[in-house]
Amino acid sequence: MTPHLLHPRDPRQAVCGIPADQVRRWETEDPPRAGYTCEDCLTLLPDAARPDDANHPVGDATLIDTLRRIVADRQILKIDGVLIDMWSASVTVLIWDNLRDDKRRRLLQLPSHGLILQCVRIYAHLTAPRGDR
Structure with a gap:
């Protein structure tokens, strides 16, 4: 099983919904090491879901x-x-x-x-x- 990010508001559950007793190792580095974290955990973090504050195309000063x-x-x-x-x-x-x-x-x-x-x-x-x- 891959390590999962610990949900900041619920210490008993991973971000992706896996119960804590089934997770063997929590990924606690910030930012998490690439390749060691469930992709669902990264996409479900609150900051990942946050809408863009600004969009700038290439060449926009x-x-x-x-x-x-x-x-x-x-x-x-x-x-x-x-x-x-x-x-x-x-x-x-x-x-x-x-x-x-x-x-x-x-x-x-x-x-x-x-x-x-x-x-x-x-x-x-x-x-x-x-x-x-």
């Missing part, structure tokens, strides 16, 4: 305005099916503000989650320790 709103409101939003937290939004806005226009155009060719992940990679590269110089 208003995505950055939505990310600025996340930072200003100190909230999370679901954009194009992906939950975006405040840290990811702030890093994306920080990197975006320091890019040249040609680099911005290249990033806008990515879907919204791809643009955010690329900005997080750039930030990680810039802030990684370089060792003794």
